Amino acid sequence: MAKIAFTAGRVSGFKCPADKAQSFLWDATAPGLGLRATPAGKPAYVFQGVYQGTTIRLTIGGPDAWSIPDAQAKAREMQRLIDEGKDPRDLKRDALAAHAQKQAAAAADAVTMGQAWARYIEQRRPFWGELNYRDHLAMVQAGGEQRARLPGAKTVPGPLAPLLHLRLSELTAPVIEAWAAKEAKDRPARVRLALRLLKAFMRWAASEPDLAGKADPTAASAKKAREVAGKAKPKSGHLQREQLPVWFQHVRQIQNPVISAYLQCLLLTGARREELAELKWEDVNFQWRGMDIKDKAEGRRAVPLTPYVAHLLTSLPRRNEWVFSSPTSASGRLTEPSIAHRQACNAAGLELTLHDLRRSFASLCEWLDIPGGISAQIQGHAPQGVREQNYIRRPIDLLRVHHERIEAWILEQAGVQFTSASEPGKLRVVVGGAGAE
Structure with a gap:
């Protein structure tokens, strides 16, 4: 094949005839260096040599990116590798892999917390409950939206919103500490929750192959950040026995019958708020008096359908x-009964959360000397001790005996006289209790 000394004019003027699939121009200065052109494509420098008896050809790059001296130097480098018994194709593959790795590292380094948080929620949502999912959304909300129930008032940004623009590598312990100190001045409880969620998020990010090394899994676990957020005070709110009449009176007066029934069932079953809110009709067996409730720890658990709860349903x-x-x-089910409950409690002179009703169930059971394992199983608490974990298996019939006794006692203390023969909505109240309907 004829060779010529490459010049800028010869390279720029080289074309492939229309009747050929490709055409080559070979350099007389650097062995193996050629210029390849096709009728439709742009010309490119190539290297052609013989490695272990086989002709190999590698693309170097186009004249717009490679000068003639650089292309000649690259061709000499490839020929030198062949002379040393090395395959220049391996060099190219290694170079491409290193370049791809460098690009991936740069892309990972550019990932912001906001981008990673959206991916985290999408990936982990199947393993979360609805309340946990909403907490993760609320933590990063932008704020500034009109509140549905408060005309003129707008939502405030979530506690983690100020961190969303930062790259994962910038989420260091000092940065998180400074953020926590600022946010905790106005909402320490929300910051404590945000720290817990952020800690899990950082561990997840550190375990992702493409983000590994960019996120410090311990950044949100620093002692100083926890200290500035403060410690949560132990919660002890619960209904006392003598408060049952006034609580039932005002809860039963709630205009929305679904919320009224839900709150009463929450107290009488000791269930978690989302477990009961996600109850479907197919989960309720009126014939065999049982309910299949979503359980935080076990997935599902069977609990008795007591007479008064069945009456409410x-x-x-x-x-x-x-x-x-x-x-x-939007979901078709009850999502926010807390407002109505707070209003009823305010009217009754009480201060209770929805979770306090779950605590109340456990506390009221103490009046009846119910075995601790019974109420714990009804509520979905994990078995405590070797005996509970490995030996005791209570069927739902046994739970029903105690659960119906618990319900009857609570209704008695509340002043509600109820029998299974009572018609729905026709309850009577004992004189001296919550007052006549």
């Missing part, structure tokens, strides 16, 4: 699959 409208349905909720 039969009075509810069957709008959709949810027992505690809502025609205005």
Whole structure:
């Protein structure tokens, strides 16, 4: 094949004839260096040599990116590798791999917390409950939206919103400490929750192959950040026995019958708020008096359907699959009963959260000397001790004996006289109790 000395004019003027698939121009200065052109494509420098008896050809790059001296130097480098018994294709593959790795590292380094948080939520949502999912959304909300129930008021940014623009590598312990100190001045409880969620997020990011090394899994676990957020005070709110009449009186007066029934069932079952809110009609067996409730630890658990709870459920409208349905909720079920409960408690002179009702169930059981394992199993608490964990298996019939006794005692203390023969909505109250209907 004829060779010529490459010049800028010869390189720029080289074209492939239209009747050929490709055409080559070979350099007389650097052995193996050529210029390849096709009718439709742009010309490119190539190297051609013989490695272990086989002709190999590698693309170097186009004249717009490579000068003639650089292309000649690259061709000599490839020929030198062949002379040393090395395959220049390995060099190219290694170079491409190193370049791809460098690009991936640069892309990972540019990932912000906001981008990674969105990916984290999408990946982990199947393993979370609805409340946990909403907490993760609320932590990073931008704020500034009109509040549905408070005209003129707007939502505030979530505690983690100020961190979303930072790259993962910038989420260091000092940065998180400074953020916690600033946010904890106005909402320490929310910052403590945000820290817990952030800690789990940072561990997840550090375990992702493409983000490993960019996120410090211990950054949100620093002692100083926890100290500035403060410690949560032990919660002890619960209904006392003498408060049951006034609580039932005001809760039963709530205009929304679904919320009223839900709150009473929450107290009488000791369930977690989301476990009960996600109850479907298919989970309730009126014939065999049982309910299959979503469980935080075990996935599902069977609990008795006590007479008064069954009475409350039969009075509810069957709008959709949810027992505690809502025609205005996007999900079709009850999502925010706390407002109505706070209003009822304020009218009753009480201060209780929804979780306090769960605590109340456990506390009220103490009046009846119910075995601790019974109430714990009804509530879905993990078995405590070797005997509970490995030896005791309580069928739902045994739970029902104690659960019906618990319900009857609570209703008695509340002044509510109820029998299973009572018609839905026709309850009577004992004189001296919560007052006549």
